[in-house]
Amino acid sequence: MHLLYEEGGDIKVATVQSASGSGDTESWQATSLSGKKIKLKAKEVWLRFEKPEPQALMDEANILSKEIDLQFLWDCAPDEEFGLVDVAQEYFGSQASIPQQTGLAIALQGAPVFFRRKGRGRFQRAPLEQLQAGLAALERKQKELEQQLAWQQELVAGVFPEVLKSQANQLLFSPDKNTSAYKALIAACTESGESPAQLxxxxxxxxxxxxxHQGMFLKAHFPQGATHDPSLAVDQAGLDAAISELPLAEVTAFSIDDSGTTEIDDALSVTALDGGGHRIGIHIAAPGLVIAKDDALDRVARTRMSTVYFPGDKITMLPDTVIAQFSLDEGAARPALSIYVDIDAAGVVDKETLQLRAEMVPMGSNLRLENL
Structure with missing residues (x-):
């Protein structure tokens, strides 16, 4: 004797080796099609039969299950709970065969949109609203699969889909692995034997x-993006208040940078002293004058620590608007932290003359290395 049962949502068949008990307490030692030894209880068995042989039965039943019209079956099914044998006789006729009943079991078990499972070999058709919603979801899924296949074919052919171009960086560096676009990319890579970057x-x-590689660097070190929040700024009133009492330095400073440098953060000054020697000034741009501990700008600056430089570009520590307010650009006096020290004509430093102060430093020139 053979038994039809369900395991993990799948319909399976096992051949009985021995039996014990009777009625609702009956149980069997059986061997599945895969050769696995199992024990089945009466409440777990859907059908009992002698013929056909298990493998032949499953081969035929799987074919029949694909031919069953689920919409028609739903239309014909009663509103109340029903059993497999009853609905098989309604669908195939009173002499429904074991392969037909098994095929119907596979179809019902695999159609949760149409039928709810209510226990061993028992089902109930889904309410109309649930059925309509489920069918709409299946249709959307089918369209997504068709679109995914179309994108996959384009990618393998060396054409990046136009609609995905705006998502290129996200697909490569921070993909949502549940999207059709990502699945199409991975399927194309599998087919072509390339990595996503190569493809x-x-x-x-x-x-x-x-x-x-730059994108991978940004993903590792700037996972939230390298662009500054537009709200990070220093209002003019706050800047004016911060520098209103700073003295004006009695020097004219200059900076030396390459032509690609837009944030001038340091400068020098050289002033001749009466009696010989010179006073050397080192001037550091001072945005810290308007940054309070733990405010938004302070958190950004402490997180980034410095500007990141790499060939052809950079990622600034502070927003461009703040840089523009504090960069030591020529033609105006800029807030800076200045360090002064005197040297004599022989170049010997007089440590006693060391001075440190915040002040407004007149910027005379931004010299460029290319022009020196």
Whole structure:
């Protein structure tokens, strides 16, 4: 004798080796199609039969299950709970065969949108509203799968889908692995034997390996993005109040940087002294004058620690608006922290003359290395 049962949501068949008990307490030692030894209780068994043989039964039943019209079956099913044998006789006729009943069991078990499972071999059709919602979801899923396949084919062919171009960086560096776009990318990579970066470079979605490595750097060190929050700023009134009492330095300072430097954060001054020698000034831009401990700008500055420089670009520690307010640009006096020390004509430093103060430093020139 053979037994039809359900395990892990799948319909299976086992061949009885021995039996014990009777009625509701009956149980069997059986061997599954895979050769696994199992014990089944009466409450777990859907059907008992002698023929056909298990493998032949499952082969035929799987084919029949795909031919069953689930919508028609739902239309014909009663509102109340029903059993497998009853609905099989309604669908196939009073002489429904074991393969037909098994095929129907597979179809019902695999159609939760149409039928709710109510226990061993028993079901109830889903309410109309639930059915309509489920069918709409299945239709959306099918369209997503079709779109995913279309994108996959384009990617393998070396064409990056136009609609995905705005998502290129996200797909490569911070993907949502549940999206159709990511699944299409991974499927295309599997088919082509490339990594996502290699495929996207071939498709022109990213320009070069350099862009990829820069993107990986940003993902590792700036996971929230390298762009500053637009709200991070110093209002003019706050700046004016911070520098209103700073003295004006009696020097004219200059900076020396390459032409790509836009944030001038240090400068020098040299002043001749009466009686010989010179006073050397080192002037450091002082945005700290308007940054309070633990305020938004302080948190950003402490997190970033410094500006990040790399070939052709940089990621600034502070927002551009704040840099513009404190950069030691030529043509105006800028707030700075100044250090002064005197040296004699022989270049010997007089440590007793060391001075440190905050002041407004007149900037005479921003010299560029290329022009020196």
């Amino acid at each position: 996207m470079i071939r498709c022109g979605a990213i320009d070069s390996p350099l862009q990829y």
